[in-house]
Amino acid sequence: EAQVTQNPRYLITVTGKKLTVTCSQNMNHEYMSWYRQDPGLGLRQIYYSMNVEVTDKGDVPEGYKVSRKEKRNFPLILESPSPNQTSLYFCASSIQGVGELFFGEGSRLTVL
Amino acid sequence: QKEVEQNSGPLSVPEGAIASLNCTYSDRVSQSFFWYRQYSGKSPELIMSIYSNGDKEDGRFTAQLNKASQYVSLLIRDSQPSDSATYLCAVKNRDYKLSFGAGTTVTVRA
Numbered sequence: 001e002a003q004v005t006q007n008p009r010y011l012i013t014v015t016g017k018k019l020t021v022t023c024s025q026n027m028n029h030e031y032m033s034w035y036r037q038d039p040g041l042g043l044r045q046i047y048y049s050m051n052v053e054v055t056d057k058g059d060v061p062e063g064y065k066v067s068r069k070e071k072r073n074f075p076l077i078l079e080s081p082s083p084n085q086t087s088l089y090f091c092a093s094s095i096q097g098v099g100e101l102f103f104g105e106g107s108r109l110t111v112l
Numbered sequence: 113q114k115e116v117e118q119n120s121g122p123l124s125v126p127e128g129a130i131a132s133l134n135c136t137y138s139d140r141v142s143q144s145f146f147w148y149r150q151y152s153g154k155s156p157e158l159i160m161s162i163y164s165n166g167d168k169e170d171g172r173f174t175a176q177l178n179k180a181s182q183y184v185s186l187l188i189r190d191s192q193p194s195d196s197a198t199y200l201c202a203v204k205n206r207d208y209k210l211s212f213g214a215g216t217t218v219t220v221r222a
Contacts, residue, residue, distance in 0.1 A: 033210070042116075042200065042214035043156070050208060058209060090155055099146045099204045103155035 002027045004104035006091050012110045013081055021076045021107050023091030031094040032074040033058070033101070034066065036087040043090065048098075049074055081111040115139060116203050118213035126221050131188040133216050135201030138182070144204035145177055145184045150215070151197045160186065191220045 004025045013019055025032065033048035035058075045058030049068040063085055065077040074093075078085060088108050092101040118135045125131045133147075144163055148156040162168045162175040162184065174187040184203075188195055201213040 031208075035212075040214060043202075043212040045209060045211070048208065056208075059211070098208050098210050099144045099202060100158055100161060101148075101156075101210070103157070106155050 002102070004091055004093055004102055006089070006104040006107045008107060009105065010108050012112065014112050015082055016080050019078050019081060019109075021078075021089060021091075021109070023074045023076065023104060024072050025074075025091075025093040025102070026072065027093060027095065027102065028071065029093035029095045029102070030071070031098060032068065033092050033094075034064070034074070034076050035090045035092065036060065036085075037090060037106075038087050046076065046089075078109075081109075083111050085109065086111050114213075115205065115211040116201055116213040118199075118201050118216050120214070121216040122219060123216055124219045124221060125191050127191060127193060129191050131191050131195065131218050131220070133186040133188075133199050133201075133218070135184045135186075135203075135213055136182055137184070137201075137203045137211075139203070139205050140182065142182075142203045142205055145175070146202040146204075146210075147173075147175060147186045148200040148202060148212075149197045150200060156200055188218070191218075193220050193222050196220050 034046040035043040047066040049055045091104040147160040150156040160175040172189045176185045198215040198217045200215045
């Protein structure tokens with residue numbers, strides 16, 4: 001089954017405790033991206049990757065890091081989480097173009 | 113000015129009616145436009161893409177694009193309760209970025 005898998009799906013953590021949200025896709029997609037979704041603000045792009053070892057900032061990259069060492073994986077790293085990073089995070093991938101995205105199920109993160 | 117703006121809603125329509133969703137964008141060079149549907153508690157899923165001026169129909173959905181007016185819309189004909197969801201307009205800008213509107217929530221009344 002074609003899918004984008006995110007882990008963890010739910011996480012409550014405390015300010016400053018480093019965490020990683022993993023994302024893996026099994027569709028051999030070259031393009032992957034991370035978004036956060038907040039009420040009233042919609043989906044905002046954090047980082048994206050056109051291919052292995054190629055990453056670039058989206059609209060809200062502050063406080064986040066990513067890496068793309070393998071085609072299938074695109075982890076999102078929060079080195080020192082803060083409460084304003086409490087959000088719903090989506091990983092997405094695409095093969096046909098930037099806009100035709102296939103989304104993971106989402107990871108709801110709460111930073112206390 | 114936001115890159116992508118949608119009518120805020122919520123939009124309530126009776127079953128069988130037409131739901132009309134609107135979206136405007138600010139970057140005149142945008143070339144690709146998309147509509148995603150997101151059910152409550154679920155992830156967005158692509159329902160329509162449109163690249164050229166005019167109408168594009170897919171089942172009960174019709175996307176309309178007017179690049180001169182920087183406007184894209186989605187019509188849902190014969191609305192069903194299963195169409196109740198939030199609809200997200202997305203625009204591909206330069207530099208491989210995809211910008212989303214805040215979404216319009218549609219409720220179809222049985």
